[in-house]
Structures are given as structure tokens and as C-alpha cells.
Amino acid sequence: MDATRADVCAAAVADAFKDDGEIFASPMGLMPMLGVRLAKLTSNPDLVISDGESLFLAGVPPLLAKADVVEGWIPFRRVFDVVAYGKRHVMMGATQLDREGNQNISAIGEFARPKRQLLGSRGAPGNTVNNRTSYWVPRHSTRVFVEQVDVVSGVGPRRARQAGPAASRFNDIHRIVTNLAVLDVGGPDDTVRLVSVHPGVTVDEVQAATRFDLGAGSDVPETRLPTTEELVIIREVLDPKGLRFKEVPQEAGQETRQ
Amino acid sequence: MTKGPRDKTMTIDEVVGELKDGMTVGIGGWGPRRKPMALVRAILRSDLRDLTLVSWGGADVGLLARAGKIRRLVYAFVSLDSIPLEPNFQRARQQGTIPEVVELDEGMFMTGLRAAAQRLPFLPMRAGLGSDVMVNNPWLRTVTSPYDDGEELVAVPALKLDVALVHLNRADRHGNATYLGPDPYFDDLFAMAADRTYVSCEQVVDTAGLTVDTPVQRLLLSRMMVSGVVETPNGAHFTTCTPDYERDEAFQKAYAAAASGTDDEWAAFEKRFLAGDEAAYQAAVRELAEEGA
Numbered sequence: 001m002d003a004t005r006a007d008v009c010a011a012a013v014a015d016a017f018k019d020d021g022e023i024f025a026s027p028m029g030l031m032p033m034l035g036v037r038l039a040k041l042t043s044n045p046d047l048v049i050s051d052g053e054s055l056f057l058a059g060v061p062p063l064l065a066k067a068d069v070v071e072g073w074i075p076f077r078r079v080f081d082v083v084a085y086g087k088r089h090v091m092m093g094a095t096q097l098d099r100e101g102n103q104n105i106s107a108i109g110e111f112a113r114p115k116r117q118l119l120g121s122r123g124a125p126g127n128t129v130n131n132r133t134s135y136w137v138p139r140h141s142t143r144v145f146v147e148q149v150d151v152v153s154g155v156g157p158r159r160a161r162q163a164g165p166a167a168s169r170f171n172d173i174h175r176i177v178t179n180l181a182v183l184d185v186g187g188p189d190d191t192v193r194l195v196s197v198h199p200g201v202t203v204d205e206v207q208a209a210t211r212f213d214l215g216a217g218s219d220v221p222e223t224r225l226p227t228t229e230e231l232v233i234i235r236e237v238l239d240p241k242g243l244r245f246k247e248v249p250q251e252a253g254q255e256t257r258q
Numbered sequence: 259m260t261k262g263p264r265d266k267t268m269t270i271d272e273v274v275g276e277l278k279d280g281m282t283v284g285i286g287g288w289g290p291r292r293k294p295m296a297l298v299r300a301i302l303r304s305d306l307r308d309l310t311l312v313s314w315g316g317a318d319v320g321l322l323a324r325a326g327k328i329r330r331l332v333y334a335f336v337s338l339d340s341i342p343l344e345p346n347f348q349r350a351r352q353q354g355t356i357p358e359v360v361e362l363d364e365g366m367f368m369t370g371l372r373a374a375a376q377r378l379p380f381l382p383m384r385a386g387l388g389s390d391v392m393v394n395n396p397w398l399r400t401v402t403s404p405y406d407d408g409e410e411l412v413a414v415p416a417l418k419l420d421v422a423l424v425h426l427n428r429a430d431r432h433g434n435a436t437y438l439g440p441d442p443y444f445d446d447l448f449a450m451a452a453d454r455t456y457v458s459c460e461q462v463v464d465t466a467g468l469t470v471d472t473p474v475q476r477l478l479l480s481r482m483m484v485s486g487v488v489e490t491p492n493g494a495h496f497t498t499c500t501p502d503y504e505r506d507e508a509f510q511k512a513y514a515a516a517a518s519g520t521d522d523e524w525a526a527f528e529k530r531f532l533a534g535d536e537a538a539y540q541a542a543v544r545e546l547a548e549e550g551a
Contacts, residue, residue, distance in 0.1 A: 053441070054440035054441045055440070075443070076288060076364075077443075077444060080365040080368050083385075106390070111390065112394075113351075113352070114352060115352070117347065117348040117352055119335045119336070119342060120334055121334060121335070121362070121389065122334060123365060125366070125385050125386050125387075125388075125389035125391050126363045126383075126384065126386070128388075128389075129384045129385065129387050129388060151390045151394075152390040155387070155388035159388040162388065163388035165410075166384055166410050166411050169409075171388075
């Protein structure tokens with residue numbers, strides 16, 4: 001069975017949640033939701049997932065499907081409680097991400113008079129000093145991966161350390177999954193480094209789409225291909241309509257034979 | 259005859275008549291969900307100015323920003339969900355027309371309301387530490403734990419409100435009110451953080467009617483938190499008011515298109531929908547829906 005780039009991304013997102021145990025997996029956006037549900041159906045059945053609104057779901061419905069067995073209630077106020085409780089792994093988007101793993105979803109340019117106003121900091125400051133946080137970037141580019149973010153919404157490890165033990169104690173930037181590669185903050189002094197490049201992508205391509213030096217040699221491994229089981233689940237169960245291709249187009253990269 | 263609690267029903271204009279220039283007004287709901295839009299529209303029609311607005315923002319913030327009503331905005335995000343960036347808010351920020359903004363983490367926002375609701379000056383929290391929330395709001399302070407851990411936490415200041423405006427599904431004439439949708443949001447906290455709270459609702463019912471087909475846990479507001487009640491059917495439009503109605507996506511699209519369009523396009527939208535009173539608004543909304551049908 002041939003895996004598309006989107007399938008590779010979904011499996012990479014799933015891998016970010018596989019060792020989390022019994023925690024609330026909180027995906028923001030389509031691909032993170034697909035990956036989390038894939039993890040729940042394969043590597044980590046203990047994950048607690050929601051409908052993205054206010055219900056914990058006992059089953060694992062397809063993307064955007066509503067009806068399912070409910071196993072709990074998670075209105076926004078309880079989300080904030082779980083953030084502080086810590087048993088949560090959120091995968092957020094990022095308009096900018098920098099070398100030190102800081103994320104920006106607030107504004108581009110000067111905060112006082114932004115060139116482009118974005119969403120606002122949302123829960124990023126609280127997430128990053130309380131629970132495990134990962135990022136999903138559907139278009140890896142030099143606009144996203146910058147030397148320094150314009151506004152620090154999500155806090156990277158260095159900023160957390162500088163803010164003191166209360167900030168660094170639970171700061172846990174886990175994984176950055178993009179359409180080209182998987183990264184983390186395991187580089188020198190907790191900087192962003194390349195963990196793997198997706199099949200059909202070269203290290204040079206990822207570096208060219210990143211403003212800061214990834215310090216990567218030629219020995220970066222390839223992101224694993226999804227298993228046949230995963231491909232069936234993605235295509236037949238979770239995303240038969242191919243919604244994932246809205247984020248990572250089907251034509252991205254070549255179809256990769258397993 | 260024994261006397262019951264007082265009748266607090268009012269009209270939309272009477273509610274807005276209670277507001278004064280420069281007040282701090284909290285608006286309940288969440289983004290594009292269960293917002294007291296009929297009251298927001300009435301503020302648009304009023305001469306009120308220089309408001310401090312405290313809101314998990316949606317079109318309430320966008321509309322009031324576009325109308326130049328906001329002197330200071332306290333928010334964690336402003337979004338229409340299906341349209342992630344609120345165009346009127348974006349425009350106001352990029353043109354610098356909101357004199358003062360306080361962008362908080364959304365959990366800090368809840369903690370600030372909670373502090374105000376408990377009449378505390380602040381409550382400690384981790385959220386904010388290390389982020390630019392502390393840089394862009396240099397007046398925010400930290401507090402050191404007096405215990406052995408010595409952790410330095412954010413002292414989230416109380417978000418004290420002069421007035422809270424919230425929209426619920428049902429209320430009685432005395433101010434007891436229920437939400438019937440998926441999430442209470444934080445309307446009870448808004449109410450307790452405010453000196454006075456005005457509830458708009460889809461339907462005013464008898465007190466007994468509040469629990470006749472609804473679990474008592476859905477009674478979010480007690481009348482002791484409420485100063486006024488106003489029945490505004492479809493009053494959360496175009497935001498959600500589940501299960502009475504969902505978000506009017508077609509209308510929201512038209513709003514967003516006008517807001518991101520030319521000044522003339524916005525003026526046309528204003529003239530068509532916002533120039534008259536609430537009844538005129540609802541009639542214009544019906545007319546648009548009929549055109550689309």
C-alpha cells in the first residue's frame with residue numbers, strides 16, 4: 001500500500017502521543033486530531049480524547065463526526081483545570097517557531113501596533129509551563145521557522161529556565177511535526193533540532209525552509225512509514241473523505257511504496 | 259399574601275441605559291458562542307464610549323472595536339472559530355485604534371475573573387511565566403510562595419467588572435438562569451466578578467419551568483448575582499445558542515466579508531443590519547436568510 005505524505009505526517013503525530021499513557025490528548029486542528037485518534041486506535045488506547053467542544057469520547061469517531069459514546073464532560077473551565085493538573089498533551093499550531101522552541105500565535109511585527117494581528121496568545125503561555133506541548137506545522141517554511149519569534153506565546157525551554165523553577169518545572173516541549181520533517185528541542189542548550197526527515201525529503205530541503213541553522217549532518221534518519229494497519233485505519237476509518245489532504249496535499253512528495 | 263422576589267425584567271434599552279462612559283464591561287460566552295449580541299448591538303446604537311471590555315472575544319469585540327467604543331481591551335483571543343481571525347479586531351489592532359490592549363493567556367483570564375469573584379486582589383498561577391504576556395503587560399507582578407518551595411508565580415490580578423452582560427437559554431423574572439448547551443463557559447464567574455449583571459435570554463419562564471425538563475445542575479446563575487433580565491429571542495445571533503440555534507455561518511460569512519472589505523462595504527452592512535433596533539435587525543436577518551434560501 002502506498003503512503004502519501006499526509007499519511008506519514010499522521011503517523012508521526014501519532015508517535016508523539018504513543019508514550020503518553022492515560023492523559024488528555026488535546027489536538028488543535030485537523031492533522032493533530034487525525035494523529036491522536038490514530039494513536040488511540042494503535043499505540044496508545046488509554047488516551048483520553050474529546051470532541052473538541054465539551055465531551056470526552058469513549059470511542060474513536062472519524063474526523064468531524066459527532067455522535068459517539070460519551071465518557072466525560074470537559075467544558076473550557078475544566079480544560080484549564082486539567083492544564084494545571086498536568087495530565088494533558090496539547091498539539092497546537094504555530095505561526096512562528098524559533099530556534100529556542102518559542103511559539104507565536106499572537107501577532108506579527110511589533111505587539112503594540114502589529115503588522116498582522118493573529119488569534120492572540122490563547123492558552124499557549126499556560127500550556128507550555130504546565131503540560132506537554134507539541135506543534136504541528138502544515139507548511140514548513142522560513143516564514144514559520146524564524147531566528148526569533150515576534151511575540152512569545154508558547155514558551156520554549158530556555159525562556160522557561162530564565163523565568164525560574166516554577167516555569168521550567170513542567171515545561172515539556174515534546175515534538176514539532178511538519179509536512180517535511182519531525183523536530184524536537186533536543187539540540188545543544190535545548191534548541192530545535194531535526195529528528196527525522198519524511199521519505200522523499202532531503203535534509204538540505206528542510207534546512208532551506210528553516211531560517212536558523214538546524215546543525216544537522218547527513219545522518220538524519222527517515223521518518224517511518226505508516227504500517228498497513230495504520231494506512232487502513234486512516235483511509236477506511238478516520239478520514240475516508242481525505243480531509244487530511246487539505247493540510248498536506250496529496251501531490252506533496254511522491255507516493256512512497258512501503 | 260407573601261411577597262416573592264422582585265421582578266427584574268427590563269428592556270434592552272433599559273439595560274444599556276444603566277451603562278456609563280468609561281465603565282468596565284465583561285461580556286460572557288466564548289468567542290462566537292452564546293454571546294449577548296442583542297445587548298452588544300444596543301451598545302453600538304448608544305452614545306457610550308471609552309469602555310474597558312473584558313471578553314473571550316468574538317464578533318462582540320470586533321463590532322465594538324469597529325464602532326470605536328473600546329478604550330481598553332482585555333482578551334486572550336478574538337476569533338470566529340470557523341473564520342479564525344476576526345477581521346474587525348484585526349483591522350483595529352493593525353490600525354492602532356484600540357488605545358490600550360491587555361492580552362492574557364486564556365487560563366489567566368479565568369483566574370482573573372475568579373479572583374474578582376472571590377474579592378481577592380490576585381490569585382497565583384503558572385500561566386504567563388516566561389511568555390511575552392509578562393513583557394507586553396509590564397505592570398503584571400509575580401508573587402513568591404511563602405512556603406518551602408519558594409516558587410515564583412504570576413499574581414494574576416482580579417478582573418473586576420462594573421457590569422457583566424451574559425446570554426443564557428432560559429431565565430425567570432428574578433434572574434435565575436439556565437444554560438442548555440454543551441458548556442456553561444464562564445458566565446457565573448463574570449456575574450460574580452461584576453457589581454451588576456444583566457442577563458439576556460431566549461425565553462423568560464416561570465421559576466418552576468426552569469427545572470421542569472432540565473437538570474438542576476444547569477441552573478448557572480442565581481438571582482442574587484443578577485440585576486436585570488431581558489428576553490431577547492435569537493439574541494445571541496449570529497453566535498451559537500445551542501440547543502435553541504447554532505451559529506449562523508452564512509451571516510457570519512457576510513459579516514466577515516463586509517468587515518474585511520472596503521469602507522463602503524462595511525457602511526452598507528451597517529446600514530442594512532445595525533442601523534435600526536433589535537427588531538429591525540432580526541427582520542433584516544430573516545430577509546437575508548430568505549434571499550439565501
